[in-house]
Each structure stands twice: as C-alpha cells, then as structure tokens.
Amino acid sequence: MLELMQQIINGLSLGAIYALIALGYTMVYGIIKLINFAHGEVMMVGAYVGFFSISVFGSHIIVAMIFAMLACGILGVIIEKIAYRPLRGATRIAALITAIGVSLFLQYTTVFFLTPQQRIFPQAAFTSQEYIIAGLSISNKDIFIFICAVTLMTILQYIIRRTKTGKAMRAVSLDRDAAVLMGISVDRTISITFAIGSSLAAAAGIMVGIYYSTINPLMGIIPGLKAFVAAVLGGIGIVPGAMVGGFLIGILETLVSGYGNSLYRDAVVFGVLIVILLVKPTGMFGKNDSEKV
Amino acid sequence: MKVLENKISQFIIKVLILSAIFTLVQYMLIAGHLSRFHEITLTSMCINIVLAVSLNLINGFTGQLSLGHAGFMAVGAYVSVVITNFYELPFIVGLLGGCLGAAIAGFIIGVPTLRLKGDYLAIATLGFGEIIRVLLQNINYVGGPAGISGIVKQTNWLWLFGSVVLTIIIIQNIVNSSYGRAIISVREDEIAAEVMGVNTTNYKVLAFVIGAMFAGLAGGLYGHYFYIIKPETFNFLKSFDILVMVVLGGLGSTTGAVIAAIFITILTAALQAFPAVRMIIYALILILIMIYRPQGLMGTKELSSRTFGKIWSGRK
Numbered sequence: 029m030l031e032l033m034q035q036i037i038n039g040l041s042l043g044a045i046y047a048l049i050a051l052g053y054t055m056v057y058g059i060i061k062l063i064n065f066a067h068g069e070v071m072m073v074g075a076y077v078g079f080f081s082i083s084v085f086g087s088h089i090i091v092a093m094i095f096a097m098l099a100c101g102i103l104g105v106i107i108e109k110i111a112y113r114p115l116r117g118a119t120r121i122a123a124l125i126t127a128i129g130v131s132l133f134l135q136y137t138t139v140f141f142l143t144p145q146q147r148i149f150p151q152a153a154f155t156s157q158e159y160i161i162a163g164l165s166i167s168n169k170d171i172f173i174f175i176c177a178v179t180l181m182t183i184l185q186y187i188i189r190r191t192k193t194g195k196a197m198r199a200v201s202l203d204r205d206a207a208v209l210m211g212i213s214v215d216r217t218i219s220i221t222f223a224i225g226s227s228l229a230a231a232a233g234i235m236v237g238i239y240y241s242t243i244n245p246l247m248g249i250i251p252g253l254k255a256f257v258a259a260v261l262g263g264i265g266i267v268p269g270a271m272v273g274g275f276l277i278g279i280l281e282t283l284v285s286g287y288g289n290s291l292y293r294d295a296v297v298f299g300v301l302i303v304i305l306l307v308k309p310t311g312m313f314g315k316n317d318s319e320k321v
Numbered sequence: 322m323k324v325l326e327n328k329i330s331q332f333i334i335k336v337l338i339l340s341a342i343f344t345l346v347q348y349m350l351i352a353g354h355l356s357r358f359h360e361i362t363l364t365s366m367c368i369n370i371v372l373a374v375s376l377n378l379i380n381g382f383t384g385q386l387s388l389g390h391a392g393f394m395a396v397g398a399y400v401s402v403v404i405t406n407f408y409e410l411p412f413i414v415g416l417l418g419g420c421l422g423a424a425i426a427g428f429i430i431g432v433p434t435l436r437l438k439g440d441y442l443a444i445a446t447l448g449f450g451e452i453i454r455v456l457l458q459n460i461n462y463v464g465g466p467a468g469i470s471g472i473v474k475q476t477n478w479l480w481l482f483g484s485v486v487l488t489i490i491i492i493q494n495i496v497n498s499s500y501g502r503a504i505i506s507v508r509e510d511e512i513a514a515e516v517m518g519v520n521t522t523n524y525k526v527l528a529f530v531i532g533a534m535f536a537g538l539a540g541g542l543y544g545h546y547f548y549i550i551k552p553e554t555f556n557f558l559k560s561f562d563i564l565v566m567v568v569l570g571g572l573g574s575t576t577g578a579v580i581a582a583i584f585i586t587i588l589t590a591a592l593q594a595f596p597a598v599r600m601i602i603y604a605l606i607l608i609l610i611m612i613y614r615p616q617g618l619m620g621t622k623e624l625s626s627r628t629f630g631k632i633w634s635g636r637k
Contacts, residue, residue, distance in 0.1 A: 128561060302452075
C-alpha cells in the first residue's frame with residue numbers, strides 16, 4: 029500500500045507536466061479543430077530558453093520560467109500566423125500535415141543550431157532534496173513541479189472563466205460564426221489561445237528539464253504524444269478533461285514502470301489511447317455529437 | 322477494333338519501355354558503371370516507390386490519413402527475415418510471408434481503427450505503429466532492441482524492379498476498377514457514398530490491408546538488402562518520410578507518388594552528410610506545399626502516355 033502511494037506521488041509530478049502540455053493541445057483543438065503536432069516542440073524550445081537563461085544569464089528558475097513562457101507565447105503566435113492561418117479554410121488533413129511539418133522544422137532547426145547532443149539541465153538552479161513524510165519520500169523537485177503546475181492551471185481557469193478574453197475563447201470554440209456576429213475578433217482570440225497554450229508548454233518544458241535533468245532537441249516528441257493522449261483521454265477540447273487526463277496518464281506511466289516493465293511504458297500509453305478512441309472517442313468528459321451531413 | 326489495337330500497341334510500348342529501363346540498369350550494374358553508393362540509392366528508391374505508392378492508396382485514394390506505415394514495413398521485414406534466415410526457406414517465400422504478415426497486421430489494426438475519422442485515425446495509426454515497434458523491441462526471439470543482423474543479402478535489381486512494377490500495376494488496376502471507384506467515393510464524401518450503397522467500412526479496410534501488404538513487401542526487400550533490421554529504423558519518423566513523398570507527389574496520384582519518391586530519395590542521398598538540413602528541407606517542403614499547393618505536385622492527375630501525347634501534339 030505504501031509502495032502504491034509512493035508510485036502515485038511519483039506519478040503526480042509527471043502527470044502535472046503532461047497536464048500542462050495537454051492543456052495547450054486541448055485549447056487549440058477546441059478553438060480551431062487542429063491537432064497541433066508542433067506543441068511538443070514548443071515545449072522543447074521552452075526548455076532550451078530556460079536552459080540558456082539559467083546557464084548563460086544565471087537567472088533564477090522562476091525568472092527563467094517566465095522568460096521561457098513569454099518567448100514561447102510569441103513563438104506560438106508566429107507559428108499560427110505563418111503556418112496555420114493560411115490553411116484555416118483548407119481540409120483538416122492539410123492542416124494536420126502542416127503541423128507535422130512545423131514540428132519537424134522546429135526539431136531539426138534546433139538540431140542544426142544546437143547539435144543533437146543532450147545537455148544537462150543546470151542543477152545549480154535547483155538543489156535536490158528528499159523529504160520523508162509518513163514513510164513516503166518526496167523530493168522538493170516534485171513539490172516544485174506540482175505547485176507550479178497547479179498555480180498555472182488555476183490562473184488558466186481564472187482567465188477562461190472570469191475574464192472577457194476567456195469568454196471570447198469559449199465563444200469562438202462554441203460557434204465561430206456566431207462569435208464573429210457578436211463582434212468578437214476571431215483572429216485575435218485564436219492568437220491569444222496559441223499564446224497561452226504555448227506558454228504553458230514552455231513552463232512544462234522547464235519542468236521536464238528539472239524532472240529528467242537532461243534536455244535534447246527531440247525531447248518534445250514522446251511527452252508531446254503522451255500529453256495528446258491525455259487530452260484525448262479527458263475529452264479533447266475540454267479544459268478540465270486535459271488536467272485530469274494528464275494526471276491519469278502520468279500516474280499510469282509510473283505504475284507501469286514501477287510494477288511492470290518500463291520498456292512497455294510507451295506501448296501501454298498508446299494502448300490506452302486506442303482503447304479510448306474505440307470505446308468513447310469523445311473522452312471521459314466529452315459529450316456525444318451526432319454526425320451532421 | 323481500333324480501340325483494341327490502340328490498347329495492344331500501348332501495352333507493347335509500355336513493356337518495351339520497362340524492359341529497356343531494366344536492361345539498361347542491369348547492364349550498368351554488371352559493367353560496374355554504378356558505385357556502391359549509387360546502388361544503395363537505387364535500392365532505396367525502389368523501396369520508397371513501393372512504400373509511397375502503397376501509402377498513397379490509403380492516404381490519397383481512400384482519404385484515410387494513416388501514420389503507421391512504417392509499422393507494417395517493420396512487420397514485413399521481420400516476418401520475411403525470420404522465414405529466410407531462421408527457417409532457411411527461399412527468398413520468395415520470405416517476401417510472400419512478409420506481405421501476408423503485414424496484411425494480417427493491417428487487418429487487425431484496420432478493422433477497429435477505421436471507424437475513426439480524420440485526425441483521430443491519424444493518431445490511432447501512429448499509436449499502433451509505435452506499439453508494433455515497442456513490441457518488436459521486447460521480443461527476444463527477434464533480437465530485441467538490437468534487431469537481427471547478418472541477414473543474407475538476397476534483394477537484387479531484378480527483385481526490386483519486379484516489386485515496383487507489380488506494386489504499381491496492382492494498385493493502378495485496383496484504382497481503375499469498380500473497387501477503385503468505390504474507394505474514391507469514400508474519399509470524396511463518405512456519407513454520400515454510404516447512402517449510395519457503398520459499404521464504406523469494407524472498402525476502407527480493403528485499401529488499408531492492400532496498402533499494408535505492399536509496405537510488408539517493401540520491408541522484406543529492405544531487410545534483405547541492408548543486412549540488419551532493428552525496431553528503431555521503423556519509428557514514426559519513417560512513416561512521416563513516406564507521408565512526405567505521398568503529399569509532395571499529390572494525394573491520389575500514383576505517378577506523383579513515384580516521382581516524389583525518386584526526388585526525395587535523390588535529395589536524401591545528396592544531403593546524406595547533413596541529416597539535419599535534410600529534415601529542415603523536408604519540413605519546409607511539407608509546410609509550403611500545404612500552404613500553396615495542398616493537392617501536391619500532381620494533384621489527383623496522372624502522368625501517362627496520353628499526357629505526353631497531348632503535349633506532343635500541342636493539344637490541351
């Protein structure tokens with residue numbers, strides 16, 4: 029029982045990271061029905077921005093995080109403007125292929141300029157410490173990741189539920205045409221959605237750096253895919269669903285590594301995805317929409 | 322009669338052109354005009370053509386975005402190598418076994434996932450492709466993550482050329498048959514097709530299984546040329562590679578897929594020393610084509626003797 033508790037606690041910080049990334053997927057999907065494949069790469073860029081601001085400028089981890097969030101927010105808006113906006117009227121498959129293209133572009137531009145080698149995330153920014161609470165060991169890394177993630181999610185919920193921008197975002201994702209008629213600037217709202225989603229991914233990128241201690245240009249692929257699974261699990265397009273899905277996938281992954289074979293970890297996550305898609309494609313929190321001709 | 326004569330003469334011309342290409346390359350190989358590097362490029366080219374044409378049947382003609390083609394290639398490669406190297410059966414049995422294995426995998430994966438649409442299908446096939454890879458990594462019988470090495474080289478120009486021609490002929494004939502019309506109707510409007518009495522699920526699965534089968538063939542050819550197969554080769558980047566060819570050539574154009582496969586292989590060979598640059602170029606090709614020419618180079622048009630005839634006589 030104690031071991032199970034320990035595994036779940038280990039899973040919570042990983043889950044928090046997945047949840048943050050999944051939020052970006054789900055928000056973008058909710059508003060323009062696009063699986064933003066490049067989202068994992070935005071997270072990677074965030075990790076690198078954090079890495080350089082800590083190692084070169086010696087900034088505090090929180091400052092680095094805010095800086096990375098700003099940088100990636102801008103990156104997200106640029107990606108949307110250049111690559112996705114011209115395709116807004118095109119087929120979904122065309123948009124999806126473009127997203128794959130953007131993702132490859134970010135990966136290999138990073139490889140080109142920063143070499144494919146792994147870098148050690150500066151440990152000086154974060155001295156690791158273990159606490160034993162009621163027989164469970166918790167490290168300050170886990171606590172930091174968890175608190176940061178929950179804070180960011182609370183801010184996000186506040187923006188979506190309580191501000192005018194959030195109201196516009198909800199309106200556009202509900203019915204774009206009606207939103208236009210109500211005087212909402214759709215382009216601006218979509219840009220803001222990308223900015224928010226990408227900055228959450230940047231924060232997640234720094235957390236991945238802290239969690240795994242290394243970063244590399246291709247680090248965004250697998251967490252990106254898993255976060256996408258989390259978004260689908262919770263019901264894609266539904267913000268609370270992405271949070272719950274992220275935590276579930278994180279805990280599931282640590283349980284598989286802890287009790288089973290860690291080599292099967294990725295296969296289990298994808299297996300979960302396929303089961304959800306087959307049983308309830310709309311996810312845990314999704315409502316069933318009938319198909320319209 | 323005139324039509325028949327025309328068809329016969331066209332057929333003869335095609336056979337002549339194909340045998341000329343075959344003999345020319347065979348002569349250059351025997352006479353030693355091609356270096357080892359050229360030979361490898363030629364082999365990859367043929368394998369890529371088989372992959373692109375078969376994926377085009379699924380993505381282009383049927384309109385079902387599949388991102389798991391490398392997974393089927395992996396199944397074909399492993400099954401054929403196990404047959405030829407572990408059981409020491411002839412190469413042809415290995416290739417057929419690889420095709421069959423990949424087709425079965427395609428059926429098992431296709432039946433449940435093809436109910437999904439658009440991006441969900443893309444993600445599900447991507448997931449399945451990765452699951453195949455992870456499973457192969459964990460099966461010790463086929464060497465786990467290290468894969469199988471020391472495979473006897475049996476793929477030669479005859480096999481490659483034969484496979485390419487066979488793939489193109491079979492897929493073209495399917496596309497031009499009543500099955501093909503049903504398959505294309507699924508792409509154009511699934512609901513309308515269903516209303517017209519087309520059993521859309523059946524046709525989607527059919528296209529998927531045939532596509533997977535030829536991916537298996539490509540895998541078998543690959544395994545018996547490059548001495549070594551390992552699960553990492555068949556990750557989803559390989560699937561993206563094939564997708565780039567199909568998209569570049571035009572979703573729904575077999576000749577487009579062939580041209581794009583040749584182009585991409587040469588590009589890859591030319592940029593071999595700079596893999597990162599190659600991937601950046603890939604990415605830019607994908608993005609720019611989708612923005613400026615979403616239907617690809619050829620669109621759904623085919624390049625045929627008739628097109629040349631039109632250009633020749635100056636008609637439009």
